[in-house]
Amino acid sequence: MTARVTVMGSGSWGTAFALVLSDAGQQVTLWARRPELAAKINSQHCNPDYFPTIDLPDTLRADHDPDRAMADAEYVVLAVPAQSLRATMAGWRIPADAVVISLAKGIELGTGYRMSQVISEVGGIGADRIGVVTGPNLAREIAERQPSASVVASTSPETAIRLQELCHTSRFRAYTNHDVVGCELAGATKNVIALAVGMAAGLGFGANATASVITRGLAETARLGVALGADPYTFSGLAGLGDLVATCSSPLSRNRTFGEELGWGRTVAEISGETRQVAEGVKSCASIQDLARRSGVEMPIVDQVAAVIAGTITAKEMIPALMSRSAKPERY
Numbered sequence: 001m002t003a004r005v006t007v008m009g010s011g012s013w014g015t016a017f018a019l020v021l022s023d024a025g026q027q028v029t030l031w032a033r034r035p036e037l038a039a040k041i042n043s044q045h046c047n048p049d050y051f052p053t054i055d056l057p058d059t060l061r062a063d064h065d066p067d068r069a070m071a072d073a074e075y076v077v078l079a080v081p082a083q084s085l086r087a088t089m090a091g092w093r094i095p096a097d098a099v100v101i102s103l104a105k106g107i108e109l110g111t112g113y114r115m116s117q118v119i120s121e122v123g124g125i126g127a128d129r130i131g132v133v134t135g136p137n138l139a140r141e142i143a144e145r146q147p148s149a150s151v152v153a154s155t156s157p158e159t160a161i162r163l164q165e166l167c168h169t170s171r172f173r174a175y176t177n178h179d180v181v182g183c184e185l186a187g188a189t190k191n192v193i194a195l196a197v198g199m200a201a202g203l204g205f206g207a208n209a210t211a212s213v214i215t216r217g218l219a220e221t222a223r224l225g226v227a228l229g230a231d232p233y234t235f236s237g238l239a240g241l242g243d244l245v246a247t248c249s250s251p252l253s254r255n256r257t258f259g260e261e262l263g264w265g266r267t268v269a270e271i272s273g274e275t276r277q278v279a280e281g282v283k284s285c286a287s288i289q290d291l292a293r294r295s296g297v298e299m300p301i302v303d304q305v306a307a308v309i310a311g312t313i314t315a316k317e318m319i320p321a322l323m324s325r326s327a328k329p330e331r332y
């Protein structure tokens with residue numbers, strides 16, 4: 001049965017996921033902050049700012065008025081950057097019965113909240129009406145309808161199955177998962193690890209170095225997750241290893257690319273000033289570091305990335321700092 005879905009945010013992932021939902025047969029409305037972008041999406045049936053060469057279905061409509069866009073939505077998909085979710089959501093009237101789905105991969109600065117916690121607090125929405133979509137889902141590849149698997153997570157098994165039915169297509173294979181904590185922590189932390197991998201690549205190091213950072217990055221992510229109540233298996237699944245590998249190995253990743261440019265010796269300000277797209281790890285490294293400290297969990301790679309982003313060390317100093325740590329058994 002066709003469902004009414006509104007995607008709030010028409011950047012790269014919001015647009016690509018709106019396409020998935022349309023392909024799955026849903027009636028989709030896309031909210032764009034800028035009226036001129038909404039008008040272009042409606043008249044040109046493409047999003048010229050993000051995917052100028054990709055046709056969007058005629059059935060997909062855009063609107064710049066958030067309340068009108070969501071008015072009769074059964075599902076509201078949140079596709080704005082993590083650090084702006086609270087402020088944007090506070091001004092919206094989400095329909096009382098709608099299921100709310102987070103696409104953002106970040107941890108809120110200040111609170112250390114995962115996105116589902118922000119949604120619950122700001123919207124007064126129960127966990128059974130909240131879902132998370134995560135996994136190896138580079139937006140451009142999804143928009144090109146390349147095959148991909150993904151995870152739809154909710155603490156409510158019924159909601160997870162509804163979300164799976166909502167977005168599963170022959171090109172987008174959605175698996176359910178009930179470990180929202182693990183899925184969200186994995187999605188946010190892989191961006192920080194991708195910054196580190198990018199830095200290693202930008203410094204000219206090869207596959208041994210990047211594979212080592214990916215693997216140890218996964219170990220510290222799982223350590224944090226387990227301390228916060230996540231299921232350890234989540235980290236070897238699509239939300240964990242899957243997304244980590246996709247993000248750390250693709251030139252399409254904004255986080256990996258940002259890290260690579262840091263490795264070339266560019267500054268955070270220089271790189272940030274050149275793109276309007278969000279590399280979530282640049283902000284979330286500090287909130288994840290904070291979560292780890294509060295939980296008594298060691299996250300050496302996150303610590304080093306946070307130091308580079310804060311400007312207290314250079315990317316060049318990061319690898320020697322990691323290599324000179326005391327020797328230890330692998331499982332720690």
Ligand SMILES: NC(=O)C1=CN([C@@H]2O[C@H](COP(=O)(O)OP(=O)(O)OC[C@H]3O[C@@H](n4cnc5c(N)ncnc54)[C@H](O)[C@@H]3O)[C@@H](O)[C@H]2O)C=CC1
Binds near residue numbers: 010
């Ligand atoms: N692009 C990708 O491949 C994927 C991205 N994600 C996650 O999805 C989230 C959104 O990412 P993208 O769509 O890629 O980012 P983007 O930078 O392409 O688009 C962000 C959208 O949010 C809007 N926006 C930005 N700041 C805002 C603010 N302060 N208030 C309201 N709207 C604002 C922008 O106008 C734009 O429509 C991020 O958390 C990202 O980590 C997740 C999976 C894949």
Ligand SMILES: O=C(CO)COP(=O)(O)O
Binds near residue numbers: 137243
């Ligand atoms: O989350 C992503 C792929 O799953 C996208 O990663 P970037 O935000 O680094 O582009």
